[in-house]
Amino acid sequence: MPDRVSSRIAVAFAIVGLVAALAVGAGLFVSLRSLHQESTISSLGDLAQPALARVRNVGAVGELRPALIALKADLRPEVGLYAVVGDRVIAADPGDAPVDVGSISLGRGLRPGDSVGGSLTAFDGSKILYSATVVRRDGVLVGPVAVVLTTPDRSGALALRDLLRVLPVVALLTALIVIPIAWLLSRSITRPLRHLAEATAGVPRGGGAGASSAPLVPGGPREIRDLTDRFNAMTAELDRVHGEERELLANIRHDLKTPLTVVTGFAEALRDGTASGDGVSRAADAIAAEAARMGALVEDLRSIDDVGTAGLSLRPEPLDPGALVREAAARFGPRATTAGIEVRADSDAGLALVADRAAVERILGNLIENALAVVPVGGHVLVEARRVGAGGGTAAGSEAVTFRVSDDGPGFPPGSLERAFDRFYRGVPSRTGPGTGLGLSIVRALARAHGGDAVAENLAPSGARVTVTLPGLPAAG
Numbered sequence: 001m002p003d004r005v006s007s008r009i010a011v012a013f014a015i016v017g018l019v020a021a022l023a024v025g026a027g028l029f030v031s032l033r034s035l036h037q038e039s040t041i042s043s044l045g046d047l048a049q050p051a052l053a054r055v056r057n058v059g060a061v062g063e064l065r066p067a068l069i070a071l072k073a074d075l076r077p078e079v080g081l082y083a084v085v086g087d088r089v090i091a092a093d094p095g096d097a098p099v100d101v102g103s104i105s106l107g108r109g110l111r112p113g114d115s116v117g118g119s120l121t122a123f124d125g126s127k128i129l130y131s132a133t134v135v136r137r138d139g140v141l142v143g144p145v146a147v148v149l150t151t152p153d154r155s156g157a158l159a160l161r162d163l164l165r166v167l168p169v170v171a172l173l174t175a176l177i178v179i180p181i182a183w184l185l186s187r188s189i190t191r192p193l194r195h196l197a198e199a200t201a202g203v204p205r206g207g208g209a210g211a212s213s214a215p216l217v218p219g220g221p222r223e224i225r226d227l228t229d230r231f232n233a234m235t236a237e238l239d240r241v242h243g244e245e246r247e248l249l250a251n252i253r254h255d256l257k258t259p260l261t262v263v264t265g266f267a268e269a270l271r272d273g274t275a276s277g278d279g280v281s282r283a284a285d286a287i288a289a290e291a292a293r294m295g296a297l298v299e300d301l302r303s304i305d306d307v308g309t310a311g312l313s314l315r316p317e318p319l320d321p322g323a324l325v326r327e328a329a330a331r332f333g334p335r336a337t338t339a340g341i342e343v344r345a346d347s348d349a350g351l352a353l354v355a356d357r358a359a360v361e362r363i364l365g366n367l368i369e370n371a372l373a374v375v376p377v378g379g380h381v382l383v384e385a386r387r388v389g390a391g392g393g394t395a396a397g398s399e400a401v402t403f404r405v406s407d408d409g410p411g412f413p414p415g416s417l418e419r420a421f422d423r424f425y426r427g428v429p430s431r432t433g434p435g436t437g438l439g440l441s442i443v444r445a446l447a448r449a450h451g452g453d454a455v456a457e458n459l460a461p462s463g464a465r466v467t468v469t470l471p472g473l474p475a476a477g
Contacts (some may be wrong), residue, residue: 004187005193013182017174024170025163030212032159037129041117044131044203047075048115051147068092080150090285098123098262101130101148110134127153167269186278192220203235241283259290314356314449321401322347322387325356328364332372340377343368347385352470353401359446360403366439367405367466374409382406400452400471408463417456443468456463 013438051071055385066081072081072092081092089102100121117131128150135145199216215232218225266283269272330343336343353360364383371381388400412420421444444454445464452470459465 005190009182009186013178017178021167022172022175025167028166029159032162033155036155036158037119037153040129040151040153040155041131044079045117045133046130047079047116048131048133048149050074051081052113052133064090065092070095075149075424076151080128082148082150084146084148086247088241098152099128099130101132101150102131102149104132104144104146106132106134114248120150129153130134188220189224191217192216192224192228196228199231199235203238256294259294262290272350304427314359316354318354319353319355319357319360321351321353322349324360324364325361325383325385325403328361328368331365332368336372336381339372339375340393341372341375341379341381343372343381343383345383348387351385351387351401355450355470359450360470363443363446363468364403364405366443367403367468370439371405371407371409371464375407376409379408400469403468403470404465406459406463406465408459411458411462411464412456417458420456421454438465440466 050067052100060438064085068081068083068090069092075081080099082091083090084101084104084106087102100122103120104116104118106116112134112344115131115133117129120130122128129152130148130150132146134148153278195216196203216228216234218228255426263286266286270280270283325345325347329343368381368383375381380404384404384406386404387404388402409468421440440456442455447454447468447470450472452468453468456464456466
């Protein structure tokens with residue numbers, strides 16, 4: 001098969017046209033052959049008319065042959081002339097093609113002058129057309145008398161001749177109609193496909209339809225339009241991902257620049273002796289702190305990558321959500337006390353959850369750390385574990401649990417509640433503190449890895465709350 005769509009369409013139309021021509025030609029051949037047979041039989045009937053009066057006046061069987069011979073002289077050589085008298089057949093010329101004209105049915109319903117026609121197979125296998133005309137039913141001769149004229153059946157050759165005259169005209173007219181239709185059909189398919197191919201060529205270079213040019217206008221058949229719509233959606237998503245990648249790299253460069261500057265500065269101070277005495281200890285502490293910050297950034301990036309590429313392997317086990325929030329609050333207690341902030345834990349009784357312990361501890365730790373970074377001195381942070389639908393909810397022991405961390409800090413800026421979970425998003429610097437900007441992104445990723453989700457909201461008159469819902473997982477077997 002050709003490798004081009006237009007060529008395949010042309011071949012398909014050519015095959016369909018050939019099949020159609022063969023079908024039409026076969027039908028025309030049968031019709032023309034039938035017409036030629038009828039015309040030949042009718043002509044034989046006309047030739048029999050002069051013989052009727054002469055045969056009708058014959059008084060004895062012996063007089064029929066001379067009469068037939070005289071009549072035969074006026075006919076074309078290929079025409080055979082016979083007389084059927086009762087069960088006897090008399091041929092005008094014994095050299096005529098031997099054919100069983102006696103098998104022709106002359107029913108009692110035929111009256112003198114009536115004719116019947118058809119075809120017979122001669123003894124040599126050739127086809128013969130005949131026309132038999134009843135002369136009389138009774139008289140001097142015994143039985144009915146009929147005159148039969150025969151001729152070789154050339155209707156097939158005549159039909160083929162006529163067909164060969166007609167077919168070129170039919171083929172030309174068909175080509176004049178089919179070729180423009182095939183061209184238009186091919187163009188309606190190949191043109192949008194060509195546009196798709198040209199647009200696709202720019203995708204590996206980062207030039208999606210949504211970034212470097214307008215989306216493709218769907219055209220052609222419905223399947224091509226659907227394909228174009230999906231291509232537009234794909235390139236739009238690729239453009240969005242490329243934009244996020246560029247933003248991610250910019251944020252990584254930004255977050256690495258400061259600690260690298262600090263590390264480089266103190267390292268130079270240590271090398272050239274600028275830092276001495278207590279300065280050496282401060283330089284070492286600063287280098288260690290900034291190295292830890294860069295390590296935290298790398299670890300957060302690894303966590304995001306593990307969840308995004310399904311590289312995170314969850315190990316579900318039965319957990320006590322109440323104990324988890326109490327442990328998390330206790331873990332951050334000393335830091336909160338130093339900052340003058342109260343961290344308190346609360347939970348519904350009888351909660352049970354099957355989830356990954358490390359993931360839940362990471363979720364609670366990130367949320368508490370974010371809250372401590374923005375709550376002012378004297379503020380409060382509340383860590384809760386609640387049954388889904390608490391206050392009108394489900395029975396104790398439900399598999400789904402919500403973890404909530406609320407604070408009385410400045411809250412999220414208007415319009416930033418959903419973007420708060422984007423990587424490196426910093427709507428208000430006061431809510432990000434010295435962290436990597438990946439904390440909430442990791443929280444949502446871990447929640448969704450469990451089949452749950454995370455949402456953020458502002459509280460009145462001030463403060464914010466992040467709620468993580470975990471439906472739980474089947475216990476590990």
